[in-house]
Amino acid sequence: MVVVYPMKLREEIIPLIELKSKEEHTNKAIVLKQFLYKGLENYVIELVNRGRLSIGKAAEILDLSIYDIHEIAKSKGLKLSATREQRQKSKEYLLNK
């Protein structure tokens, strides 16, 4: 579903939006969406890294695959996995079979 959301932008950033739209032969709305999406991507990956969002949910929100999420995390130097404490719990389960 698409939602229309009004927002105010500082006048100073408009020339940059125009520049990018000219360079990439696209319209200004798409350029704005690209910037928004990039910021969203960073935020979502950070939430996954902090254990607040699952990898599957992140993939759904960003319309990407699980593989893509790992690739993005890798490019940011992040490894999306269990914490040390969670791994210890896993080991306890394993040893107390």
Added chain:
Amino acid sequence: MYKFILDADALIKLTKSGILEDVCHHYTCIITTEIKNECVDEGKKRLYKDALKIEEFINKNLLKIIDFKKARKIKENLGKGETSTASLYFQEKNSIVVTDDSAFIKYLEENNIKFFVPADLILLMKISNKIDKKTALNYLDKMKGFIKKEAYDDVKKDIKEDLKW
């Protein structure tokens, strides 16, 4: 014999490490249709080679697809794959969830659901004498790029120490 229900993250990490086939040969490994969609269908669309490997294991019936009958209402911060995995857990008796997803593990801990992280399947295979130390360390090294350093170091130490039951 262990019965594992794997989520997408665990499945991908086990495939990358190269141990998935060995694990599937020794234990019952189950995934849901949602996990198959995430790992195989979406992966193939984006040309990830691991998606083809996982598909091969499904076709060889090493990885079994079982669907849950009753969907559980699970937390909003989890995706369809994790939700289906948890729903299947409640249906499949004596199963263990395999995941490396911190948010999903929090949910499992809150609900006292037993879980293993994928790296511990390497340790399990080593403790059970299904693979030797060298092979275990080799598998773990291939997983290194996808797990946090402290978890990697801990599992490596456990493999080297010859832990026993």
